[in-house]
Amino acid sequence: MEFTSIDLFCGAGGLSIGLERAGFQSVMGLDTNRDALATYARNLPHAKAEEKSVVGYDFRQWRGVDVVAGGPPCQPFSNGGKRLAAEDRRDMLPHFAHAVNEIMPRAFIMENVAGLLASRNREYLNQVLAQFDDRYTIIGPHLVNAADYGVPQKRLRIVLIGILKGSIAFPAPTHCEKNYVAARSVIRSGEVQGVPNGSKVVYARNPDLRQSPYAGQLFNGGGRAIDLSKPAPTILAAAGGNKTHFIDEMDLVPGYHHHLKSGGKPREGTLDGGRRLTVKESALLQTFAADMVFEGSKSSQYTQVGNAVPPRLAEVIGASVAAALH
Template identity: 50%
Template structure:
């Protein structure tokens, strides 16, 4: 099958889609570093390093089976300003325009879970209505990457449209309902760094806000958190590279300090001993990029590319379901959400 990759970044979706048999004819991405990274693993695709609004896609009409991509998520991210449609970075209108121009058999759009929250759910409903008006049967679901073998607590919205039939989402392969444990981050990374960690100290917060788990709450300055190596990692952030980079607790300070705080102890001061930040390479491994893959650009750009991407292993699971069902193979799956049985159009923030 032939694909068209929009807002491609370094190609996390394409790596997974290629494994499933969807080969991109072209990709569009305005960040040059990400295009260079992408061309390293998919050189045969036509690469457009430009603003998607400058392009016409009518040349691909009748040539594309699946259009896929993740329109910029900042307008709907719970970690941003959440300006939604008022944000000029909202590229869903461009995604819809491409569908009208190309008329593929199916599409897959990925975005943040924030699009399903109270402030944005009306826009999601309008998007679904627009896609349906184009002749697509639309299914959507928030998928947890850890449920599909990715060692990361990453929840993302997937919207899938088929011209014929309704898409059925694949069942989880890992987690408490499957009999197969989540993949522990410690099976992939360890106290010993892979690559060069950023020189950015972890500092005890002046006014900590602990939780029951020592790996949650706001206990340290910045957005980076300690990683429980016995469980999936926190979501890898596109803003990593500095104080928002998660860190490995080589001296096991986090557990003792969290207990100290919960028992009423005074906050500690200074740098956390034994704390080291995750490297670009480790972040990419947690995201399930191939270990041999090279990211281009500054280190900040590399962290952004990794954090913005769809985990290739998760993309592959979705793409294999798309290919199988487009080829007419029935799927027995109780997680299906056709139009008449969709999840409630609200998820608490």
């Protein structure tokens, strides 16, 4: 039996693609970002792509759909933003709850940033949870690391699941530190996949040292060297320039880290062999398929990739929901 799903704030479709891998039929994606919606429409041509806001949208037309899924904009709660929560006009959590209540699907899935669980947001989160129809049994919010579910990337997010009838167990992790999927499973040193990124890797004037050569900030921007033997750092929506993680083609980063820890002075100029991730490589680390095509400018494509729910994570969650609905 195939279940149907709609995706609010669908972006490039990571959540929908994952749900389809779990056996759901995507019937509609809703978003206000034209480039992201074009990507969604290209890769999920059987689903209706609507360039509209959830605000004022009549969701009653989607009554009968099995699952409502969505990742409302994370900026109001992200640690990297102003953290205005309900005071941020981009806060769409109440609108997601309204859509669920208007459609009354058999289940719903909501994804967001870990910052939503911060103490400063807990009271507001509880207020939002109280807005869902009380006939739903709500599981979570659970803090998950995408690497625990087979994604070659460390990515902390919260996931909330609601079910109208019956019960559901949150999916147990499929991986742990001993068997994490390494970044080298999809990207490799010496092999550029996709259009090269020309952004240089420049030594930081005041490096922030940590225990690992692959943590802290040894270079300008938020981009870090990737240890290919482990999951990559979180792919950022602000990638494209110096916030794009990079491959250390000449394996110079560990030596430079040791140099700094030994009291050496910061170097100047660019790192030899430092190569920024391409859009395609970033997408592969998010578990999009190799033939996935992103629309829009290069900057827009990086943003779409960084904003997406990893399809692999969505697939595991979707499989748990599907099992509960049977």
